[in-house]
Amino acid sequence: MTGANRPSGRPEGAAPGWKVALALVSLALSLLLWLNGLIDSLSRPSVGNDLNRRQLELAVLAEPELSGPLRNVLAGRNPTETLRQAIADELQEAREAGRTPDPDLLLEQALLLRRQGQRQASDALLAELASGSGPQADVARALLEPEPVAGGVPNAALIGALPPGGLLRTWSCEALAPGPDCGAAGASRQAALQLIAVSVLPVALLVVGSGTLLRELWQRWRGKTADVPPLQGPSLSGLDAVLLIAGGFVVVGELLTPLLVGPLIAGLLQQLEVTSPLREGISVVSLYLALMTGPLLILALMLRGKGEAGWLQFRWSPLGLNVRQALKGLLMVLPLVSLVGWLQGQLWGDPGGSNPLLELVLNSHNVPALACFGFTAVVLAPLFEETIFRGALLPVAGRKLGAAGGILLSGAVFAVAHLSLGELLPLLVLGIGLGWVRWSSGRLGSCVLMHALWNGLTFANLVVLGW
Known part of the structure; x- marks a missing residue:
């Protein structure tokens, strides 16, 4: 029986109408939510x-x-x-x-x-x-x-x-x-060490990163880099990717989860009489775990029964290779993100809209609360975001748009999803850097480690400044 004569009246291989409608509704809601979030970010204070x-x-x-x-x-x-x-x-x-x-x-x-x-x-x-x-x-x-x-x-x-x-x-x-008893001398010595940590070390990393970037560009120009492995990813369609990002990440994760789960977490912490700042730390890690659940469950259902075709190419072994690739990617992207941030500051000033988590970390002196913030930023966020953006979206987009198009699209969605207009361009450059590591290494694990290192450096800088 040909596709045109099938009882459903739908051509063979075509997506069901309900799925198309759900994707379109999810996409429209996501665009509205993201646009509203980006505009609202301008009213948030800058850290x-x-x-x-x-x-x-x-x-x-x-x-x-x-x-x-x-x-x-x-x-x-x-x-x-x-x-x-x-x-x-x-x-x-x-x-x-x-x-x-x-x-x-x-x-x-x-x-x-x-x-x-x-x-x-x-x-x-x-x-x-x-x-x-x-x-x-x-x-x-x-x-x-x-x-x-x-x-x-x-x-x-x-x-x-x-x-x-x-x-x-x-x-x-x-x-x-x-x-x-005021301990001014000891406080002065400690402040000097803190000042060196937040001033000298970043400059050293920028210098090393600039050299690493120039070396990589020189080797690529001379054709002396290793062959790029085939870009592998889950056998999802473009429609699946829209449902995963728009429906799962945005509507379920960013909209419904805070509305439904947020009050439950707040009520439970109140019943347990957990006080601030530990209350904020537990709230952040709990809400992020809940936010992850919907999109990852949707991805698991999409990959069910696909076998090796659904492999996300984490490739954690050998771990040392992943660490080296992550460090190389981090060093290369540091000067680029810094340059874009500096240019934006010269042209636009400080538009505000920093991630609220940054201020929580900066102003917290509670070790358990900081542990919750650190676990969320350094472990949960890299695993979840890289699985969604570089594990699923990039390969799917790459099959349609080519490697460069997939890297750019996944980086752009990654940047917009953070809902900060002031950080949009630096996050775009970071997202492109993470996508380049995914493409050039063929390892999603390297992206997770690079993302964790980036967030870890940011977290450590905030703790050193705020302690």
Whole structure:
């Protein structure tokens, strides 16, 4: 019986009408959700200001430990004045936007002005802060008292309630209970090491990465690179890929899962009386595990019965080869992402819209919470996203568009799926780099490791700056 005369009236090999309709509806919903998410990201605060200020705080705290040319290179000519202006700009921006100023910033600016001899301006900020509540307000009220409490025990308790480490606690201690117990020398040495870690090491990686990239381009131009293995992937159709990404990743994962599972997780944590910041850590890892379940289940159903045709080409063995390919890809993409980010900053400034997880990591001093954030960023996200974007989407798109088209399309979808307009171009370059590793190595495992290394470096940088 020919396809035209089949009882269903559908040509042989054609997809069922319901499947086409479901794909079109999912695609339309995804485009609307993504467009709305990208626009909304512009209203989210950027973590960039916090990162710059944290680095300035380290520079001010580390300045006594630095000398000679190293001092100017790492700390700048006048880090204290630069920090004062940065905090003033942040406070003014918050007031203009109608937000309550960050009490840490108010107290830090008041302490800075006091150290510079501007007592009247300092007391005005302390009075504003003292009208509120919290450990910062308690410190402000103690500083405004005409005479400190004898013995200094209450003051020590006030200092202990502030976030651990860093400039704020050191300056508060010196203002309330000056003496060797403040540990200024030790804090300065630690800040110097932190400053080196977030300043020197990234530059070294950029230099090595630029050399690695130039070497790879030179070898390819001379035709001395190894042959590229065949691009293998699951035997899915373009319609399957649309259903997986639009229906599974976006509609089920990004829309329905937070709506249905989010309140259940929040209610359970409330019943268990889990407090912040551990509550946020458990919420992030639990919600991400739930988000993964729908798309991966859909992919498993699509691959059921396909045997070797559904192989995702992880190829974890030998592990050493995967690690080397991941490191090479990471080093090569670092200067490219940095260049694109710098150009975007010059042309556009800071559009905001950072991933909320970045701020959670930066401001958390709770080790179990950080462990939850780190597990999500370094383990779960690379495994899940690489399975979807480079394991399934790239090979399917590559069969239709060629290797370059598949790499570009998978990178573009990967970038848009993060719903951050300000990070769109850097994420696109990262996605293209991950796709290139998948194509050139023939190993999805190398992509997972490269993604994990990228997220791990970002996570480590945030922890070093925020601790």
